[in-house]
Every structure is written in structure tokens, then in C-alpha cells.
Amino acid sequence: MSNLNAHEWSELTVKKLRQFEDKCEDEDLFCVGYLIPLVEIVELENKSEQLSLQVWHDRYLGYVSDCLATDAIVDNDATRIQAIVASLANA
Secondary structure, three states: OOOEEHHHHHHHHHHHHHHHHHHOOHHHHHHHHHHHHHHHHHHHHOOOOEEOHHHHHHHHHHHHHHHHHHHOOOHHHHHHHHHHHHHHHHO
């Protein structure tokens, strides 16, 4: 896949998260709800960027990790959130 602009990456990532949300267990709903707004923030902060899907994913993963620490998310939720983000790269 060629490089994506911030909006294209955001749409693709939110689409993947919504698909995951449709079939996930109830305990994962918080995690998906936590992740979706962070996609929009990464998009807005990098709106002029044109990057590969992998670079976007790495940037998003880093931002999510920073937010988990700042928000003091409990370990179980933080682990699950990071696993969901990792699965986005493979979806």
C-alpha cells in the first residue's frame, strides 16, 4: 500500500476498530472506546503528513503508550489496549 495521508490513515484505522468493536467481548468495549479518540488526535496533530501504514501504526502505538501512562490505565486494560493496537497492524 502506498503512503497514506493523515485522514486516509485515520479512516482506515477507525474502520478496523469499529469492525473489532462489532465482534468483541463486552470487556473490550472500554478499550475500543479509549482508542478511537486517540486516532483522531494523531490525525489532527499530523494532518499534513504522508506516511506508510507501518509508520502511522508505529506513531499511533507510541502515542497510545504515552496516553496509557499519563492516564494511569490499570495493567489489564493497558495490556489489552496494546494488544488491540498491535492487531491493527495485522488486520
